[in-house]
Amino acid sequence: MRNRIMRAARLLLCAASVHAPVSASAAGWDIGKASSNFELAALSDLELSGRSIEVIHMGNVELTSGRIVAADLLAQPDRPAFARTVVPGQYPVTLYRVRGRIAAASMRFAEGKPDHWELAVLPGQDTATLKDGEIFGYPVDAGLGCYMDADTLDLMGEREAQVQAQKPDADVNYYDDVLASDLNANKGAYALHRPVADKKGNVAVFRSGWGDGFYPVFWALDKDGHPLVLLTDFSVIENADGRREPKVQ
Numbered sequence: 001m002r003n004r005i006m007r008a009a010r011l012l013l014c015a016a017s018v019h020a021p022v023s024a025s026a027a028g029w030d031i032g033k034a035s036s037n038f039e040l041a042a043l044s045d046l047e048l049s050g051r052s053i054e055v056i057h058m059g060n061v062e063l064t065s066g067r068i069v070a071a072d073l074l075a076q077p078d079r080p081a082f083a084r085t086v087v088p089g090q091y092p093v094t095l096y097r098v099r100g101r102i103a104a105a106s107m108r109f110a111e112g113k114p115d116h117w118e119l120a121v122l123p124g125q126d127t128a129t130l131k132d133g134e135i136f137g138y139p140v141d142a143g144l145g146c147y148m149d150a151d152t153l154d155l156m157g158e159r160e161a162q163v164q165a166q167k168p169d170a171d172v173n174y175y176d177d178v179l180a181s182d183l184n185a186n187k188g189a190y191a192l193h194r195p196v197a198d199k200k201g202n203v204a205v206f207r208s209g210w211g212d213g214f215y216p217v218f219w220a221l222d223k224d225g226h227p228l229v230l231l232t233d234f235s236v237i238e239n240a241d242g243r244r245e246p247k248v249q
Contacts, residue, residue: 031117031127034135034216035233039240040096040104041220042113052242054097059192060090061107061204067150068107070120070217070232073203074175075141081150083123084219086227093147093204095190098242102189102207107147107230114220114228137216140208142175145215145232148203155195156203162196179205209234 040048045055066088067081086109096104119127125136138145156174164172182191183205190206208215213235220229238246 030132031119031218033132034119035218035231036238037104037233037240038114038117038218038220038231041106041108041229041231043240048096048240051240052098053103053237053240056095056097056190058093058095058190058204058206060092061147061149061192062090062152062200062202063088063149064151064201065149068230069146069148069150069153070230071138071146072140072142072144072208073146073148073156073205074144074179076139077153077156079138080122082120082217083125084120084227088149093192095206096237096242097189098237101209101234101236102145103209103234103236103242105145105147105204105206105232105234107204109227109229110222112222112228115223116221118219118221120217120219120230135214135216137214139214140212143208143211144205145208145234146203146205147230147232149201152195152201152203155199155201158199159195209236 040053043051048055063086066085068086069079069081071077071079091107091109094106094108095102096106119136121127121136127136130136159178160172160174163177164170167177178195179191179193182193183189185191188207190204192202193205194202215232215234217230217232219227220231222228236246
């Protein structure tokens with residue numbers, strides 16, 4: 001599967017849009033310039049509606065190992081999991097849609113309002129190496145983002161093998177032959193995809209804001225450093241407010 005659907009996507013750094021700062025920082029690098037949308041994780045559905053943000057509760061992602069992958073699963077299916085892990089379990093994913101586009105996606109691990117935020121990094125990445133305007137994130141080349149457990153990638157490979165066995169003379173494409181039908185149920189915007197019907201492990205797949213690009217992911221932590229939320233910002237809105245177009249897209 002890795003060889004079949006993978007495209008060239010090996011970026012680690014990308015210039016980030018500059019937004020208004022929030023009260024969060026990392027040593028030598030200002031996380032507040034990476035996103036102004038952290039308040040999404042603290043507002044109620046009613047408050048978000050008042051800001052012209054539609055909330056979509058997708059359902060739970062099953063994390064069998066607690067090692068989380070956020071990626072364009074078609075363009076970079078072998079992307080490593082984040083360095084920070086969570087307790088295995090089932091966690092709800094929420095999408096924030098503005099003017100028909102998915103502006104952000106979150107996964108919640110515990111209740112409560114965040115005390116501080118940090119950039120989600122892969123093993124070996126260090127925010128101390130980032131310069132002003134740089135950020136770690138993941139590249140999108142198929143217009144999709146996702147949350148899944150690292151173990152679920154093997155299930156995707158198993159599903160592809162099943163489809164290939166049914167079509168031995170065809171060139172199987174995971175999007176066309178497997179994923180598209182799930183996405184079409186929600187007009188192509190999102191899907192809670194289970195690669196193998198009788199096995200635990202699923203994927204929250206969703207359209208990525210403006211489409212192809214490079215997008216950061218952030219951890220919301222409580223005062224003791226325990227993860228509350230994982231948030232992907234697709235740079236569709238600013239200041240957690242969908243009532244006006246952002247200054248920089």
